[in-house]
Amino acid sequence: MATPRxxxxxxxxxxxxxCGLVEELELLDTEAAALAVLFKALANPVRLQILDIxxxxxxxxxxxxxxxxxxxxxxxxxxxxxVLRRAGLVTKEQRGLWVYYSLRPEILAQxxxxxxxxxx
Amino acid sequence: MATPRxxxxxxxxxxxxxCGLVEELELLDTEAAALAVLFKALANPVRLQILDIxxxxxxxxxxxxxxxxxxxxxxxxxxxxxVLRRAGLVTKEQRGLWVYYSLRPEILAQxxxxxxxxxx
DNA sequence: GGCCTATATTGACAAACTTCGATATATCTG
DNA sequence: CAGATATATCGAAGTTTGTCAATATAGGCC
Numbered sequence: 438m439a440t441p442r443x444x445x446x447x448x449x450x451x452x453x454x455x456c457g458l459v460e461e462l463e464l465l466d467t468e469a470a471a472l473a474v475l476f477k478a479l480a481n482p483v484r485l486q487i488l489d490i491x492x493x494x495x496x497x498x499x500x501x502x503x504x505x506x507x508x509x510x511x512x513x514x515x516x517x518x519x520v521l522r523r524a525g526l527v528t529k530e531q532r533g534l535w536v537y538y539s540l541r542p543e544i545l546a547q548x549x550x551x552x553x554x555x556x557x
Numbered sequence: 558m559a560t561p562r563x564x565x566x567x568x569x570x571x572x573x574x575x576c577g578l579v580e581e582l583e584l585l586d587t588e589a590a591a592l593a594v595l596f597k598a599l600a601n602p603v604r605l606q607i608l609d610i611x612x613x614x615x616x617x618x619x620x621x622x623x624x625x626x627x628x629x630x631x632x633x634x635x636x637x638x639x640v641l642r643r644a645g646l647v648t649k650e651q652r653g654l655w656v657y658y659s660l661r662p663e664i665l666a667q668x669x670x671x672x673x674x675x676x677x
Numbered sequence: 678g679g680c681c682t683a684t685a686t687t688g689a690c691a692a693a694c695t696t697c698g699a700t701a702t703a704t705c706t707g
Numbered sequence: 708c709a710g711a712t713a714t715a716t717c718g719a720a721g722t723t724t725g726t727c728a729a730t731a732t733a734g735g736c737c
Binding site: 460485548554 | 613
Binding site: 597601603629630632633636637640651653654655 | 724725726727728729733734735
């Protein structure tokens with residue numbers, strides 16, 4: 438069966454969508470852009486591992502210890518932490534000479550809820 | 558208070574992590590890399606909108622109708638669908654001249670579960 | 678077979694990302 | 708204040724991504 442229901446149900450004109458679907462996008466451009474900012478920050482294995490470390494030492498591990506877990510330079514880890522912070526996924530707090538990053542669960546939840554909505 | 562507990566509890570030597578944390582990464586490189594593949598595929602607003610469309614017409618909307626929702630060229634949409642498929646987030650099925658993509662909930666769940674694990 | 682339509686692939690180009698070494702900033706210590 | 712340490716920023720090099728026009732592939736129809 439080569440022709441699905443929708444295509445036989447209405448005339449297919451050249452240069453128009455084959456099924457004539459005219460529905461608007463339900464996920465608006467602005468919403469999609471905001472979510473993409475979150476997923477972009479998650480789209481790197483080092484940052485995922487940093488988040489995993491933070492989740493197990495939340496607010497109680499300094500940047501230099503995070504650096505110690507990777508075979509990457511200090512500026513590179515600092516860069517990844519900056520990406521996470523600018524995306525809103527973590528906050529930073531300076532205590533003396535050391536800086537401590539913490540997860541922001543309410544922001545992580547936004548990404549999670551989008552995924553839940555897809556499979557709902 | 559400039560010196561947190563951990564730092565006073567043990568000697569800080571130069572050229573070593575300040576807190577002497579020696580714990581191994583719990584999220585292994587291979588796991589992080591596999592998750593990053595998923596999040597990379599999610600890290601684009603157009604692909605998020607495509608996933609949203611698929612979630613509401615799962616298996617019942619052809620590629621040309623997806624194209625009709627965007628002000629982007631046909632090859633660009635085809636490219637984004639390919640990214641989603643190679644990441645494992647969707648499958649494709651050809652019926653006659655048309656191609657239908659469907660979500661793979663079990664793969665989306667892997668990304669979701671990682672996020673849940675962080676805030677758990 | 679020959680034409681039309683739907684989708685994929687290719688090649689090119691600009692923009693964004695990842696990483697590093699070098700350097701700057703800021704805080705503590707003596 | 709001078710020196711040391713923790714972290715951030717800058718600038719450069721290489722890689723990846725997003726987009727398009729052009730072209731290829733493949734199925735259906737006459």
